[in-house]
Amino acid sequence: MESVTKRYPDGTVAVDRLSLDIPDRAITVLVGPSGCGKTTTLRMINRMVEPTEGTILLDGEDLQRLPVTTLRRSMGYVIQNAGLFQHRTILDNIATVPRLLGWGKARSRERAAELMGRVGLDASLAGRYPYQLSGGQQQRVGVARALAADPPVLLMDEPFSAVDPVVRKGLQDELLRIQDELGKTIVFVTHDIDEAVKLGTMVAVMRTGGRLAQFASPADLLSDPADAFVEDFLGADRGVRRLSFFPSAGLELVTDAVVPLDAPAARLAASGAPYLLVTDPDGRPLGWGEPRDLIAGAIVPEGLLPYGRPFVPGTDSLRAALDCAVLSPTGWAVAVDADGRVSGVVSQQAIGEAIRSAHAAGRGDVAEVAEVAP
Amino acid sequence: MNVLTYVHAFFADGAHWQGYDGIPRRLLEHIGYTLLALGLAAAVGLPAGLLTGHTGRGGNAVAFVATAARALPSFGLLVLIAVGIGIGLLPVMVPLVLLAIPPILVTTYEAVRSVDPSPVDAARGLGMPEAGILFRVELPAALPLVLSGVRSAAIQVVSTATIAAYVSLGGLGRYIIDGLYQRDYEKVAGGAALVALLALATLALFWGAGRLAVSPGVRRR
Ligand SMILES: Nc1ncnc2c1ncn2[C@@H]1O[C@H](COP(=O)(O)OP(=O)(O)OP(=O)(O)O)[C@@H](O)[C@H]1O
Ligand SMILES: [Mg+2]
Numbered sequence: 340m341e342s343v344t345k346r347y348p349d350g351t352v353a354v355d356r357l358s359l360d361i362p363d364r365a366i367t368v369l370v371g372p373s374g375c376g377k378t379t380t381l382r383m384i385n386r387m388v389e390p391t392e393g394t395i396l397l398d399g400e401d402l403q404r405l406p407v408t409t410l411r412r413s414m415g416y417v418i419q420n421a422g423l424f425q426h427r428t429i430l431d432n433i434a435t436v437p438r439l440l441g442w443g444k445a446r447s448r449e450r451a452a453e454l455m456g457r458v459g460l461d462a463s464l465a466g467r468y469p470y471q472l473s474g475g476q477q478q479r480v481g482v483a484r485a486l487a488a489d490p491p492v493l494l495m496d497e498p499f500s501a502v503d504p505v506v507r508k509g510l511q512d513e514l515l516r517i518q519d520e521l522g523k524t525i526v527f528v529t530h531d532i533d534e535a536v537k538l539g540t541m542v543a544v545m546r547t548g549g550r551l552a553q554f555a556s557p558a559d560l561l562s563d564p565a566d567a568f569v570e571d572f573l574g575a576d577r578g579v580r581r582l583s584f585f586p587s588a589g590l591e592l593v594t595d596a597v598v599p600l601d602a603p604a605a606r607l608a609a610s611g612a613p614y615l616l617v618t619d620p621d622g623r624p625l626g627w628g629e630p631r632d633l634i635a636g637a638i639v640p641e642g643l644l645p646y647g648r649p650f651v652p653g654t655d656s657l658r659a660a661l662d663c664a665v666l667s668p669t670g671w672a673v674a675v676d677a678d679g680r681v682s683g684v685v686s687q688q689a690i691g692e693a694i695r696s697a698h699a700a701g702r703g704d705v706a707e708v709a710e711v712a713p
Numbered sequence: 714m715n716v717l718t719y720v721h722a723f724f725a726d727g728a729h730w731q732g733y734d735g736i737p738r739r740l741l742e743h744i745g746y747t748l749l750a751l752g753l754a755a756a757v758g759l760p761a762g763l764l765t766g767h768t769g770r771g772g773n774a775v776a777f778v779a780t781a782a783r784a785l786p787s788f789g790l791l792v793l794i795a796v797g798i799g800i801g802l803l804p805v806m807v808p809l810v811l812l813a814i815p816p817i818l819v820t821t822y823e824a825v826r827s828v829d830p831s832p833v834d835a836a837r838g839l840g841m842p843e844a845g846i847l848f849r850v851e852l853p854a855a856l857p858l859v860l861s862g863v864r865s866a867a868i869q870v871v872s873t874a875t876i877a878a879y880v881s882l883g884g885l886g887r888y889i890i891d892g893l894y895q896r897d898y899e900k901v902a903g904g905a906a907l908v909a910l911l912a913l914a915t916l917a918l919f920w921g922a923g924r925l926a927v928s929p930g931v932r933r934r
Contacts, residue, residue, distance in 0.1 A: 412839065424930075
């Protein structure tokens with residue numbers, strides 16, 4: 340998008356000289372407060388709204404050169420309440436664009452059935468009508484319908500904002516999985532910064548008046564907000580959220596505070612740690628106990644302190660590890676392998692040090708950047 | 714004697730069932746006038762309603778046409794035209810068609826206007842052409858209301874088509890007018906009962922059409 344402006348007939352400037360280089364085969368998220376021009380920007384890409392000034396290029400070609408229906412059929416479009424056709428079955432809803440493109444009925448339906456599987460819809464729903472589906476299922480149908488003709492581009496306008504948080508998380512994970520498989524160029528509109536950070540390869544933060552405040556990767560956005568507006572929009576726990584982008588693999592795990600339930604008394608006494616994590620014979624965590632109680636044999640598995648929620652080094656981020664430590668009654672986080680066997684424990688202090696060194700390795704210092712902003 | 718016995722006597726008389734003035738013939742004539750008037754009104758009202766509803770333009774014109782046409786007295790119009798150009802089918806059709814257009818036009822316009830905008834937006838965004846949006850997204854969703862507009866037009870035409878008898882045409886109005894003139898109250902009551910039955914049959918017909926034509930996804934059953 341090159342210096343694109345949209346002024347509505349009533350004089351409202353919805354988008355103001357916006358320039359954006361949307362990367363191929365990645366998710367670009369447009370985020371910002373209500374009325375900042377996100378929807379308008381998105382709809383200029385499929386020409387549901389025509390820009391007043393500026394040009395939009397697709398693979399170097401001006402969008403204005405393409406016939407509008409051809410253009411739209413090459414871009415999937417997903418909207419907030421799915422916008423399904425109530426009079427058509429789920430299968431026929433999904434088959435819409437293939438039918439428009441003149442594929443035969445049988446082939447279109449075959450393709451639609453394939454897509455139902457891809458977006459995680461049970462095949463038994465094919466013959467139902469939209470009103471017989473939950474909001475989350477309808478949204479999946481909306482995504483399947485947009486993907487049906489395998490368009491290279493997918494435009495999504497707050498597709499998951501009308502469903503509850505649990506369903507939303509499922510839909511977000513599903514989208515990331517689909518994107519891993521299909522590698523579409525996705526432009527995704529949301530007003531939820533968490534959703535933007537979770538889904539975006541690149542995030543464009545817009546401010547009221549339709550101006551671009553910052554265009555950066557989620558990690559850069561959290562570490563280097565361009566100005567006070569962006570920082571404010573990112574929210575108070577930006578620092579903690581940024582930890583999602585640091586792996587927990589580098590944490591040094593302590594193993595001598597981990598003991599099996601039937602460990603000899605000498606071993607229990609040897610570690611010197613204030614608490615010991617007791618495991619069952621398979622190495623799965625049972626809970627925390629104090630060495631002297633364990634030595635006295637006064638503790639049964641039911642009497643141990645709960646160990647909270649373990650994290651998986653390598654898979655989980657530093658944020659997950661810190662969360663475990665904060666929630667643990669002993670202040671130590673429990674690390675397990677993919678099978679749930681304890682691989683070690685790590686203290687809050689150790690996590691804190693890992694965070695400091697991760698920040699030092701990252702670009703810039705958070706506090707300084709915030710202060711130089713206007 | 715009450716009305717029911719008049720009606721009973723009328724239908725019991727075998728002479729009323731045959732010949733030039735028999736029930737089958739008058740019924741067919743009446744149905745013929747109704748279908749013709751309804752067909753002409755639909756040919757004007759449906760396209761105009763769909764188009765104005767889809768584009769959202771011309772809403773005021775629709776409201777004006779509808780109000781003006783409703784203010785016209787059917788019988789007065791009939792007499793006026795008959796005096797002007799002589800008796801025949803035309804003086805009958807003009808008031809009947811003008812009677813039927815407003816419910817069809819206004820309801821169709823409102824029905825298309827009130828269709829949920831998000832499927833329409835989605836269809837447009839997926840590259841459906843405007844005609845496709847109108848006929849394959851808006852019309853199926855608006856169909857129950859559109860049918861109800863045509864249905865009320867049909868019921869009004871069925872009952873008003875009796876005026877054809879005033880200009881020497883046939884139809885069920887013959888029984889009522891001739892009966893009044895001949896002081897044959899059996900005939901009057903019988904004619905009126907036939908009109909009522911035809912109206913009920915029309916309702917049944919539209920109910921059936923709704924079952925067949927409206928998608929279960931829109932009926933929600
Ligand atoms: N058709 C229109 N005519 C006039 N003004 C409009 C029109 N559509 C949007 N606007 C205005 O343009 C501005 C941007 O609207 P837009 O819908 O793009 O915002 P948004 O960022 O998507 O907001 P939200 O998060 O609430 O969906 C708003 O001030 C809005 O009132
Ligand atoms: Mg919006």
